[in-house]
Amino acid sequence: MLLIAMLLAAFAGFVDAIAFSGFAGFFAASMTGNTTRLGVDFAAGFQEAWTAGAVLCGFLSGVMGGAIADRAGGLRGREAVMLLVTVLLAIAALCLSLGPLPVALVLLAGAMGAQNAVFIGSSDGRVGLTYLTGMLVRLGQGLADALMGVGPRFAWVCDLLFWCAFLGGAFGGASIFRAIDDTAVWIAALLAGLLTVLVAVVSRPARRAAPGAHAPRPRGMRDPRI
Numbered sequence: 001m002l003l004i005a006m007l008l009a010a011f012a013g014f015v016d017a018i019a020f021s022g023f024a025g026f027f028a029a030s031m032t033g034n035t036t037r038l039g040v041d042f043a044a045g046f047q048e049a050w051t052a053g054a055v056l057c058g059f060l061s062g063v064m065g066g067a068i069a070d071r072a073g074g075l076r077g078r079e080a081v082m083l084l085v086t087v088l089l090a091i092a093a094l095c096l097s098l099g100p101l102p103v104a105l106v107l108l109a110g111a112m113g114a115q116n117a118v119f120i121g122s123s124d125g126r127v128g129l130t131y132l133t134g135m136l137v138r139l140g141q142g143l144a145d146a147l148m149g150v151g152p153r154f155a156w157v158c159d160l161l162f163w164c165a166f167l168g169g170a171f172g173g174a175s176i177f178r179a180i181d182d183t184a185v186w187i188a189a190l191l192a193g194l195l196t197v198l199v200a201v202v203s204r205p206a207r208r209a210a211p212g213a214h215a216p217r218p219r220g221m222r223d224p225r226i
Contacts (some may be wrong), residue, residue: 009162040051057106062111063113066118086193096185115129118199
């Protein structure tokens with residue numbers, strides 16, 4: 001599942017770069033930046049504070065929706081989450097075709113919030129795909145531990161790979177947006193659909209290994225797919 005997680009991190013960077021490029025510096029995945037913008041806009045007179053607030057609410061709603069989809073989907077929870085992400089991105093692309101840009105931005109943020117639920121039931125229930133600050137903090141701490149000979153020497157490599165994946169996805173998203181403008185959101189929706197299929201294929205062996213676990217998973221229970 002490490003490869004899937006890295007692909008999803010790259011995808012988050014892809015969508016985040018499209019949002020940043022197309023919506024005057026607002027983010028779809030990086031809520032630290034949007035929170036800073038909310039504070040700055042409050043200080044400047046509330047002109048764009050509502051946009052930052054709406055994006056933050058959209059992201060939070062997406063996280064909630066992704067968690068619900070994962071638990072309701074049982075062993076197919078990951079596919080349910082990615083299907084939700086795909087639908088939200090497709091609706092965002094349609095909104096851009098029709099014109100209401102703020103709604104599309106909120107939907108993009110919701111999709112990225114939902115995507116974080118893909119690994120909600122894994123052995124590490126707090127695997128996040130958009131937590132760049134946390135990744136860099138863990139990377140720095142891991143490098144410090146490695147230099148001091150404390151703990152695993154290469155524990156930091158995973159965080160470095162995730163950060164590089166997000167960076168590479170952001171480069172790809174920005175490049176695609178420069179080439180085809182808002183149509184890039186349709187590309188994001190198509191990629192989400194392909195990732196949904198990939199997640200379903202990769203999860204199939206785990207479902208076969210646990211044929212009796214079809215009911216929704218209670219909170220805190222270990223996911224049999226891991």
